[in-house]
Amino acid sequence: MKLSEGIEQAIHSVSMLAGLAPGGLLSAAALAEFHGVSPSYLLKHLQALSQAGILATEPGPKGGYRLARAADAITLLDIVLAIEGPQPAFRCQEIRQRGPNPLPQRYFAQPCGISAAMLRAERAYRDELRRITIAAILADLTVSDDGGITARGCAFLERHGRRARSTTE
Structure with a gap:
């Protein structure tokens, strides 16, 4: 299975935004700069994350x-669902019913065994992704980081972070 580059960019961006101080914001341009990616491509994914209720925008x-x-x-x-959509990775086209010498429909009363196996694998994959939170990924990073990764991110957030407008302004 191949996921789009947007998945990696989205996960890293969400992880970086998790490091903002309360009331902090980071522009799409800053996120793209930090990760060395195309701002327009990243913006498309940030919008999808916003529409899914993962990110808030100002x-x-x-x-x-x-x-x-x-x-x-x-x-x-x-x-992953925000970026790739909810469709399963494998979509059975029932090609077993095509080609020369077609069989009667009674041979296809049961779901295709290949499709059933692929859907079981998809459920297992999604269950694992459902189990892993951004907080857990960040906690794992603190265990393996000697401080360099965290310092780089904190310094960048300090330089590029913004404050949200107050609702009383």
Whole structure:
């Protein structure tokens, strides 16, 4: 199975936004700069994450993105579904019923064994992605990081982070 580049970019972006201080925002341009990716391509994925309720946005030249919910409430499956859509990776086209010398329909009363196996695998894959939160990924990073990765991200957030407008302004 091949997932789009957008999945990696989305997961890294959500992880970075999890490091913002309360009330903080980060622009799409800053996220793209930090990850060395195309701003227009990343923006498409940030919009999908916003539509899925994973990110919140503040419009305008001083606006940006932040998490819409806590990092422990965002799973990898949430992100994959936001970017790739809910369709299963394998979609049976019932090709067993095509070709020369077609068989009567009674031979196809049961679902295709290949399709059933692929759907079981898809369920297992999705169950695993559902189990892993952004908070868990960040916790794993703190175990393996000697401080360099965290320092790089914190320094970048310090330089590029923005404050959300107050609702009383």
